[in-house]
Amino acid sequence: MFQSSNFKVIFSTVMSSASLATVLVTQTVTATPNSSDNQDLTLLAYKDCNLVLSHKLSDEQSKLYTELRNQEFLIEKLEAPLEEFDMRTESLSEQIEELTSQAIIETEGSIFIDKALLEETELLAGELEDLVDQYQPDIDRMTSQADEIADAAEAFTDSIEPITEGIDYDSVSIRDLNKEKQWDTCYSYK
Numbered sequence: 001m002f003q004s005s006n007f008k009v010i011f012s013t014v015m016s017s018a019s020l021a022t023v024l025v026t027q028t029v030t031a032t033p034n035s036s037d038n039q040d041l042t043l044l045a046y047k048d049c050n051l052v053l054s055h056k057l058s059d060e061q062s063k064l065y066t067e068l069r070n071q072e073f074l075i076e077k078l079e080a081p082l083e084e085f086d087m088r089t090e091s092l093s094e095q096i097e098e099l100t101s102q103a104i105i106e107t108e109g110s111i112f113i114d115k116a117l118l119e120e121t122e123l124l125a126g127e128l129e130d131l132v133d134q135y136q137p138d139i140d141r142m143t144s145q146a147d148e149i150a151d152a153a154e155a156f157t158d159s160i161e162p163i164t165e166g167i168d169y170d171s172v173s174i175r176d177l178n179k180e181k182q183w184d185t186c187y188s189y190k
Contacts, residue, residue, distance in 0.1 A: 040178045041065060043160055045169035055163050057174070064156040065174055071149040078142045085135040092128045096121055 041062045045053035057065065103117035132139075164172070 040176050042175050042177050043163060044173045044175055045164055045167055046171045046173070047169045052169050053164065053167050057160075061156070061159045064152070064159050068149070068152040068156045071145070071152040075142070075145045075149050078138070078145050081138045082135070082142055085131070085138065088131055089128060092124055092131065096124045096128070099124065 041057040043053070043055045043057055043061075044051060099117050099121040103114045103121060105112045105114075160172075
């Protein structure tokens, strides 16, 4: 029989990996729209919203940054079908939990099992298994993309490490300083 609690752990792990990679990208780099065109990209580092470093990225760093942004875009596209999957699995899981709590009742010295409710629970568990099978290709693509974005984030972070070494900062932004009207947002963590 399908173990819905095991599924939740597996799915949460897949989604956490993807989310962690996205968070890593978001925290490491905040970018303005269309800033991935490798032209005059500048790393700006802030401490408590005060600029502590401004450094023009090399061609290689710009290339790595562009790859990171591309990977981030791809993962956003892959998240859409999994949002529906998450809602549907959550609904089925809640129904299974509710029926299970009603089907099995423990008292001080006895356990009562409502076989009809238990059968309904098993039917819902089958639906959940079918749903997982249906979405397995999407889950596999998301897992693979999470690995890709983590690799791209690590490569870009490694490339800017020599620039930021010894600098006390709490946020980094990549900007094309030649473009007009850029949102300049600073996040200070206290």
